[in-house]
Amino acid sequence: MPSVVASITVEDTPNDGGGAVTVRWEVSADELSGGVNRYVLYRSTSQDGAFEEVGDATSNATTFIDGSTEDGVSYYYKIVPLPKSMIGQPTPPAWVDAARTAGPVSSSAQWFDWRRINVLVGVLILCVFIIYYINQAKAGKKLFIRKIAGLEAVDEAVGRATEMGKKIYYIPGTQDMDNVQTIAGVTILGRVAELAAQYETYLQVPVSRSLVLVTAREIVKEAYSKAGRPDAFQEDQVHYLTDDQFGYAAGIDGMVVREKPATIFFMGAFYAESLILAETGNSIGAIQIAGTGMPSQLPFFVAACDYTLIGEELFAASAYLSREPKLLGSLKGQDMGKALILIAIIVGLLLETFGIWNFSRLFSVIQ
């Protein structure tokens, strides 16, 4: 029998939703010599009642979270170190009796997770910046926004399709409405559809998710009526193919080579299908404008499309295209957030490099 664990402490697991108790202990004296393979935890509702096994931990471990407690009930804990030879065999009751008891402890739920206070402060600062600049813009303050090449080209791309008398394709990604990139993608669709309606060019939107089908249809319809051509809108402009990533890619590839659209937009969340779509579009000589927040797919769009909105630019696109002051204000607020991050990085690097203060822990997100 390995020597018993010298000290155990128990506490209600802090910052949680209840139902859990944290048990901490010091490793058994036999740990170093390799005489311990696992620690087995026992629990009881009375100090000298029947102790039941609630879980085990590997050697070297010094904490265990028992996530099966009932809030408000008092518990006592024991911990028994086991050598390798005892694994899989019943633990002798004497070993359990010999172990120290810790407790009582009861679990409870908390109303605020204090470990996340830094996230709260950060989010609040950023949101305050954004809201402040939105209000500034609303009040009529002029805001400068730099040129974004990919978005400057939208007009030209739609215009070219008109000249050539060919279609425009708009691909809003392959993810569903529970992805902000898709939401950004369909928002941009609204602006593009308005342009297409003005230019009287046929815009086709094949989608791969039913919720996107519903949303995109509403958006395109609204855009057509905003452009003053509600009669030109056809329901089947927006149509569903399949939820399947590659089935969708196969379908669009076929449509692209057969109908040869003059312009293709890719805006939203993409996975591996990005290059399949963009290369096929490229092979028929379409103007292609892409935008995604998928870091792993950006290189392919950069290689195969004429213009690519990189990451954050995708989320700025709807504001940029709409030129609505309120939306542009939010971009300015975002930039202030960025400026603050840059300052934090410089200050932090200086403080840490010269060993003055561990600045980065301010940004630590709880384990």
Add this chain to the structure above:
Amino acid sequence: MFWEHFAVWVAAFLTLGIYSFLYKDNPWYKLCESIFVGISAGYWFVTLFWDNIYGKFWVGVFPPTHVNELGESVRTAQPDYWLLVGAVLGLLMLLRLVPKIGWLSRWSLAFIVGATAGFYLINYFSSNVMRQVQDTIMPLFGSGFDASAYVIIGNIVVAVGTFTGLIYFFFSKEHRGAFGFSAKVGIFFLMVTFGASFGYTVMSRMSLLIGRIDFLLSDWLGLIR
């Protein structure tokens, strides 16, 4: 026996049909494409029905019962009535099919978009902004000035790259002068990133092709031992 041969031939026929697209669009590809669209749409249709509507909703609200040792029939789990909210949202969505009250589906959509916005706002802020900033801030020369030249140069590159890369994304300031120069350096870093990711991906994509060709040459034709 027949089905085994038939199966591998079907698979090979479809594989070659898709590859024929590389030559040009053709009836064989069109056939495979149509089968693919139909089969995959049906696959997800069936899967979502059994996994989500049946497996998640129905079983969740009406847990199956089983007979225990005492001969009593007991539920395997507590019914979760919260799932009914999901069913209501789903039914609102289906109202699309009724033109007059189709607009009610917007409530359901509004719920999804709101939840997504809230969830992503906080999740991306904590895991991308906080975490990445935390990782960027570090002692450049190692804690205790003991890092090797390799690591020091690397650390400086990461710091400069992250910094200038972020400058590139500034929208409300013209990229001119020193600021413009930093943004330019930022683009250089983005380009290296794209090149490197692309190069890395080549490997992944080639592996997929190796897998397919291995299927054709060994599973189908048995040319490779």
Add this chain to the structure above:
Amino acid sequence: MRREIPLIITGLVGIVFVVQYFIPHWPFNRMNAWFSDWFSIVQACAIWLGALNLLKISLEKIARRKSDWGYAVVIIASFLLITIIGFVEGESFRDPGTRFTWLYDFVYTPLSSTMFAILAFFVASASYRAFRARNFEATLLLLAAFFVMMGRVPVGDALTAFMPEGWRLTDLATWIMNFPQTAGQRAIMIGIALGIVSTSLRIILGIERSHLGGD
């Protein structure tokens, strides 16, 4: 009414979902799980709309004898085939040996694997066409791709075997991946996160509302 109520729902739900991150107490600790459950149910309901749309478009193609209408028949037939089999098989439709599994293994899998693998050809043609030393930026892209591609296969190491260990192509590729690549990824990731925060906030505040359509 048609616009206001959805806007209020979006705003309220959005705020609740931000707040839940900080509150471990019930019911906030259940929010994420609920949403994922609810969303999956909505998704499964909504796919009926998509499927009906696919069938409708295909049927129209057949009815109007549009070009290639024969393939629309194939789409409908294969959709119905797998759907009917899937429903007949019941909840254990995915078990080994069912007809559904047969279709999955010998029709669906080869098609999707092949479509995925067609990328191998496209990465090659895209690199052939796009990786040209047009200007300094394009040259950086080209060089990074070149070194990483060489460094990820043993042959790259063999070519630089004369260099001391730690200075070979593999090491260069690793260095590029670990440092400059990480820096670029990080800038992109932080930027995306800020963009998402701003977009989400605009949605919650109701400034960005085009996804809800018109009146």
Add this chain to the structure above:
Amino acid sequence: MSTRIKEILVVALVLVFCAIIYIGKVSGWMKGVTFSPAVSMIVIILLAASLAVILVLTIRGRLVGRRTVFVYVGIAVALPLFMSISQYIPISPEVRTLHDGLEDLQDGSKVLVSFDYDPPSAPELQPMAESFFRYCMDRDFKIVIMGLWPQGPLQANQAMEKVLEDPKYAAKNYQYGVDWVNLGFQTGNEFVIQRMGTDFRSMFATDYSGANYETLPIVKNVKNFSNVDYVFNLSAGYPGTVEWVQVAVDRYGVKLGAGNTAVQAPQCYPYLRSGQLIGILGGMNGAAEFEKLTGHEAKGTKFMLSQSFSHMIVIAFIIIGNVAFFMGGRKKNLSV
């Protein structure tokens, strides 16, 4: 003859040829082809020579189109599968870190393996899964399998079957339910991980075959992540390694190693540097390196030759493209 008829003839000929080979395979008189090293060298030289011809043509101003590139890619992948040449595989630090992390575990530890991919990504990830299982068995680890992708657990079963074909591992006599278990698939993406943080059983009431969680000895004491010693994630996208890091590592502090498709891997490097991930196997190369470290060379190693060839072809065409670009006076935007 019109092009159309020619094309149909070619397709028909190819199919007939394949049918003959297939009949040969089934009836047993066709035993497969292997190139001896000498033949392999000749093939390589011919390939290189034809590329040189293309280079000369390009310098003369005659550009090859994308179909030529396609043909070369196909050849570069297919031919090496017939060759019997071995190549030296160096070990990268991220694979070594992963291996070291595993070595640090005690014999008999409990590992959770999440299969988050489907058949299209199997070429890259299946070799990893197989060699990981082999390693686990060598060390007598208890293996708990799950999947966040519907087809993941099936891939796990296939890998297990494959490993158990080897008499060495069959002799280990791994018992289902005691030494390994497949908990199956659960919908819900990262929320599954989150709920597992408090209670595994709430997500996996039964295992893959329908047995109740409580009846499985291997998971008797497994309530949440504190009861597993190591988590290994094989991922081809979303949900995958990023979600495991964000939830399981960040919230519950698990030890996480990952096997990624090569395309996923770069996204995970930041996590590697920050210590949230203990090692990555990236793509086929990672699989081959892990096979080498664990001393059991299998498919990953075999496929690496094709991998090397295909990279060389892509690089050759990048060079040809650039030659064309510079010869064309740098101005002409050559579309191919």
